[in-house]
Amino acid sequence: MGFKLTEEFKAKAAHICARYPRRDASLIPLLHEIQEEAGYVAEEAMDELARFLELPYSRVKAVVTFYTMFNREPAGKYHLQVCRNISCHMAGAPGLLGHLREKLTIAEGETTADGLFTLSTVECLGACGSAPVMQVNEDYFENLNIEKLDSLLEDLKHGKYPSKR
Numbered sequence: 001m002g003f004k005l006t007e008e009f010k011a012k013a014a015h016i017c018a019r020y021p022r023r024d025a026s027l028i029p030l031l032h033e034i035q036e037e038a039g040y041v042a043e044e045a046m047d048e049l050a051r052f053l054e055l056p057y058s059r060v061k062a063v064v065t066f067y068t069m070f071n072r073e074p075a076g077k078y079h080l081q082v083c084r085n086i087s088c089h090m091a092g093a094p095g096l097l098g099h100l101r102e103k104l105t106i107a108e109g110e111t112t113a114d115g116l117f118t119l120s121t122v123e124c125l126g127a128c129g130s131a132p133v134m135q136v137n138e139d140y141f142e143n144l145n146i147e148k149l150d151s152l153l154e155d156l157k158h159g160k161y162p163s164k165r
C-alpha cells in the first residue's frame with residue numbers, strides 16, 4: 001500500500017516551502033502536516049516527502065527518528081509521552097510510568113485495544129523545573145502525581161481534553 005502526497009497536500013506544502021529561503025528548511029513543518037493528516041509518518045510518506053523536497057530519504061528518516069514527537073506507527077487518539085530524564089526520574093516518573101502500564105495494560109510503544117492511548121517514554125521535554133512531566137499529543141502536563149494522572153486519564157476517557165495542570 002503506497003502513500004501518495006495529494007494535490008491538496010502539495011499545494012499546502014508549496015505554500016510552506018515559500019516561507020523559507022531553502023526548501024529543506026520546510027522538512028519539519030511538512031512532517032508535522034503529514035502527522036496531523038495521517039496520525040503518523042509512515043515509511044512511504046518519508047519516501048514521498050524526500051522526493052518532493054529533493055532530499056535524500058536517509059535525511060528525512062534521520063529527522064523522523066531523532067524527534068520523538070513524530071510517530072512512526074499509527075498511534076492512539078492520545079499519545080502519552082512520559083519524560084524519562086533525570087529531573088523527572090528523581091521526581092517520580094518511574095512510578096507514573098508503572099502506574100500507566102498497569103492501568104492501561106500496555107507497555108511502552110503499545111496502544112490500548114480501544115485505540116485511545118499510546119504509551120511512550122521520551123527524552124527531556126525541557127520543562128525540568130516542573131517535573132515530572134508528561135506530554136499528551138502537543139500539550140504538557142506538569143508537576144504530575146498519581147492522583148493528577150488518574151484524573152487526567154478519566155477526563156481523556158470521557159472525551160474531555162483538560163487544560164494544562
Ligand code: FES
Binds near residue numbers: 084127129
Ligand atoms: S528531565 Fe523531564 S522535562 Fe527535563
